[in-house]
Amino acid sequence: MVDTPVAVAPGKATSTAAVLGRKEDGAMLGVSRSSRYIAHAVLILGIVIVAFPIYYTFVASTHTLQTILRPPLPLLPGDQFFENYSEALFGGVGRIGGVAVSTLLFNTMVVALAIAIGKIIISILSAYAIVFFRFPFRMVFFWIIFITLMLPVEVRIMPTYKVMSDLGLIDTYTGLTLPLMASATATLLFRQFFLTIPGELVEAARVDGAGPYRFFKDILLPLSRTNIAALFVILFIYGWTQYLWPLLMTNRNDMNTIVIALKKMISFADADTQWHLVMVTSMLAIIPPILVVLLMQRWFVRGLVDTEK
């Protein structure tokens, strides 16, 4: 979100029109050529620093194990791309604890989707109840939800584990996702958004004969879609990169997520580690989150432009 230092068109900062228009604005406002070059130089430097480790991982994933183990590592991709990737995806050798990478990716996908969707459903519904309904102890419930924010997951992890194992949910998708679904942050976010919806709009809907269900479905949900899209991206990545909880909850290798599997791949003695396959798996592991960000970003930018008042 770094941009040339130019005043943003007032009130329209988020629309694509403004984003696209900004370059011309820059020229018109007389931002000099050289300062734009400097801005770009800074940007490029930042990107290089951030992206280099990922590039290096990619480079390493295209070399043989021998090349990787004999420093220095080349800066350019090698010729082992197809060999390494097909070995990781389909070959027997690179399997992690006897489980194919595709299974791991599938597990992680299920976990990340379930956490993201589950969290969104639960938190949008609780925020809806808290903001739009008057019921006894409404604020008590709100504060209880709020207080759970104060406890980090790690503090709750042993009791949660005990409950899950007593329920026999070890090595199940339910066990992997359910405890991570309740979310005070997302509830809070939806609550804040709902509070900005003008009372008149709610009343107009009531006069128009929309009951609680219709109001939610026809008005609140469409108006929330940019929030939902943004949250989905964040929560998907949160779910995708979960480490501690899946580590505790899975004993069977075929229930591992990709992050856990990666960790298991390199927990051998250094010389035994199949570094080239570790790198391939890492590359594969970051592709789905990147895709989600790219796809959803387009979706929620369009959403912002569409619903902005």
Add this chain to the structure above:
Amino acid sequence: MATVDLKDVRKVYAGGVEAVKGVSIAIPDKALCVLVGPSGCGKSTLLRMIAGLETISSGEVSIDGKVVNTVGPTERDIAMVFQNYALYPHMKVYDNMAYGLRNRGTPKDEIDRRVRDTAKTLELAHLLDRRPRELSGGQRQRVAMGRAIVRNPKVFLFDEPLSNLDAKLRGQMRVEIKNLQRSLGVTSVYVTHDQLEAMTLADVLVVMNGGLVEQAGAPLDIYEKPASTFVASFIGAPPMNLIALAGNALPEGTKLVSPVPPSAATLGFRPEDVELADAAHDAADGMDLEAQVEAVEPVGAESFLYSATGGGRIVVRVPGRAIAQPGDRLRVLVPADKLHWFDQAGKRVG
């Protein structure tokens, strides 16, 4: 189609604020009733109680003779136009108008016919595919009207629907609302704090103050016989001149040819009810007042002379271009039948 009756309606908000303190109004079928009053006097609260958006603390609201105190807004069969229009931002104009009908289970082709008819009446036909944010303020206002009209409800409720428009458009829409309301013949309640809107629109004008009705009746009756100093100074622009009487004595420079009613404490006259006289001419009856012009405000068709008198500042309205200059001395004559008298409590006398 429907009458609206309020009987001793009260509203006490949860915080203990008594916003409406016992209001009774009877609105006949097809009439347009305007609630007018200063900010915070409880107009919106009253309207929202009629709509069913606010609970009624005590008293009765009836629509068409049926008490609706516990009936929800949908079942009351009312339509409301909000100050900020409250259009659904994510829906096209068509869907904004169709939404209420859909929720009532109206058949699709019937919805389509009614939406298109209404759009034609309001000259919105070419805008049906736009979203609210792609419309001008005036067009949004029309859509809000359309959303109310298309449902063909028993009662229209308007809460300051024109206050976000510029003066010219407001004038146009005022006429248009009046015509629409007439031709549709739907009983309406209209809230405004603009006295011009109130005067021109109302069949029944209700002037409110502090949660109570100060006066209700036909606009011109209220203009001609304001029931209190409050109404006198609220209805009419510029407002009625009020001169306090000290005991029964008149301020300096004031002569009265007609008798002062016994309990009168304040005397009033409208800026437009005066005659400017030269020294030779004497008042036959009424009041004779000396004034010094302080400021002149020409508005084209008329001019306002802000003048100082022994009894305080007054405004005098003269047709056309003002002949007076600041500093000039005037003799202001008011005929007896144009004088208004109010007692100590501000209530009308005689």
